[in-house]
Amino acid sequence: MSRSKRLGxxxxxxxxxPKNIFTIADAKRGDIGNTSxxxxxxxxxxxxxxxxxIAPYMGEDSVTPFFSxxxxxxxxxxxTSNHGALDFQFTTDKNNEELYKKVLRKSQEWGTPENLMYVVGATRAEGIGEVRKLAPEHFFLVPGIGxxxxxxxxxxxYGFNSDCGLLVNSSRGIIYASNQSDFxxxxxxxxxxxxxxxxKILLEKNF
Amino acid sequence: MSRSKRLGxxxxxxxxxPKNIFTIADAKRGDIGNTSxxxxxxxxxxxxxxxxxIAPYMGEDSVTPFFSxxxxxxxxxxxTSNHGALDFQFTTDKNNEELYKKVLRKSQEWGTPENLMYVVGATRAEGIGEVRKLAPEHFFLVPGIGxxxxxxxxxxxYGFNSDCGLLVNSSRGIIYASNQSDFxxxxxxxxxxxxxxxxKILLEKNF
Incomplete structure (x- = not known):
């Protein structure tokens, strides 16, 4: 099948x-402002x-066009939930701030809890607690379950806030649950x- | 025009x-290994x-599938050539290494000068010199002219090596040179x- 057909x-x-279902384009974009x-x-x-x-490497002008x-x-x-997260995201600067924390701090100057969420991998449960301290009101998209x-x-x-504040995602755990006719x-x-x-968890937490 | 038509x-x-012209998909991808x-x-x-x-934020497994x-x-x-480069790429760690230098160092464990180039913005001329020190044999793609x-x-x-080692790109300087009928x-x-x-520069440098 051609790519254009697949995109169609x-x-x-x-x-x-349905329009009342929240949709996520997990496209991980980020480019100079004009392209973004x-x-x-x-x-x-x-x-x-x-x-x-959105990937943060290119900084402010790669992110802000999406807020319009x-x-x-x-x-x-x-x-992020993958192993490669360890390569750069935990790099600690001279003020003892990890890169992912700097991303959280800087990006809160660009967006608000009403237009900015964060990807926080389910495979880094303690990290979720750290992110929650720095972004108490923001929603998190949590991949890596499954x-x-x-x-x-x-x-x-580690991740709940008073509004729940979590969008938990499972992709392959669901779409690859079977490759037989019982898919x-x-x-x-x-x-x-x-x-x-x-x-069950929401009930235990009194939501 | 629909997106699928545009992609077609x-x-x-x-x-x-022509097949002898080197093509660059300036798509800035980077995702967990399976998606990459x-x-x-x-x-x-x-x-x-x-x-x-490719954007490096997600680390090794987001990059290496492209080497197959x-x-x-x-x-x-x-x-990168944009202003937002200043937000994260120059963050200095405890060993006094800027993030972009860490990206250069780590990624040379994954690829070789035969399958890995670097984006180094023309707007950061002195940075190009720093990158050249750390990656003497790699080609650089240099946007930001124009x-x-x-x-x-x-x-x-700042950027030449003994093989030249530079792919200089101008996009908007050329494709937006005119919006009239003389385009x-x-x-x-x-x-x-x-x-x-x-x-002229190549001649001056004896290429």
Whole structure:
């Protein structure tokens, strides 16, 4: 299948999702301001995604163009779930501040809890607690449950704030639940199990 | 025009470029290993681009899948040309190493001068000299000439190695040279002027 056909299907899939479901383009963009403006236009206007994930390496002008769209969200990479997160994100500067904490601090000068969330990997449960201290009001997008091995109860213990403040994501744990003809049932079951686990935790935490 | 039509045109444009011209997908990707593998497949197999730019924030497993394709290149962001480069790339750790230098050092454990280049902005001429010290054999992709204000002679003074080692890029300086009906002539003239300036410098440096 050609890429343009696949993209057409992506667009159709997005259009098929009811408008009250929050959509995330996990695209990890970030470019000079002029280019980021075009990316923002594509994700927020053409695809009408509610949010897009952004990589912080290029700094302020690579991120801020995405804030020009009302009711749309930037989800900035802070502490990622993969092994490579250890290469640069924990680099400590002369003031004893890790890079991911600097990303949290600087980016709060650019966005607000109403238009800026952070990616915080479920595989770094204690890191989630650190991020929560520095960003008490922001929502976190938490990947790494499922295929990557993160624990939902750890994530909840370290990451909840008074509004819950967590969007927990499982991708491969659901979409790769089966590669047989029972795919739909297996994916549905995996999604439901995660939802029930989350429900139980929310109840325990009095939500 | 729909995005899928625009992508079809992008593919046709790439196919129209003669195969002996080096192509760069300036896409600034970088995701967990599993996803980076799919991006690599798209850029190197479907689009048949010779290279793709990669953002380093997510570390090793976000970069290395792109090295599995023979005769293809990773162009890793080191020191970018935009103002936001100042936010994180110059952060100095306890050993007095700036983040962009750590990116250069670590990434040379993953790739070689035969499959790894670096993005080094023309607006940071002295930084180019620093990068050249740390990566004497690697090619640099140098954006920021033209619209962003970088100087070609500064770039050459700081960035040349014994093989030249520079791919100098101007995008907006050429494609936005005119928005009138003389667009083709104006773009051609801008490209030729840059080429002639580079020729003169190459001659002065005895290439």
């Amino acid at each position: 299907i992506a667009k159709k899939t997005l259009d098929y999702i 403006s075009y990316y923002a236009d594509t994700f927020f206007k053409y695809l009408d995604s509610d949010s897009v994930t 769209y009302p009711n749309k969200w930037v989800i900035l990479l802070a502490l 295929a990557q091995g993160g624990s939902l109860s750890d994530v909840a213990n 739909a049932e297996a994916a549905g079951k995996a999604a439901q199990e995660l939802q029930q686990e989350m429900s | 045109i992008a593919k046709k444009t790439l196919d129209y470029i 593998s799919y991006y690599a497949d798209t850029f190197f197999k479907y689009l048949d681009s010779d290279s793709v730019t 394709y023979p005769n293809k290149w990773v162009i890793l962001l080191a020191l 619209a962003q204000g970088g100087s070609l002679s500064d770039v050459a003074n 083709a002539e104006a773009a051609g003239k801008a490209a030729q002027e840059l080429q002639q300036e580079m020729s």
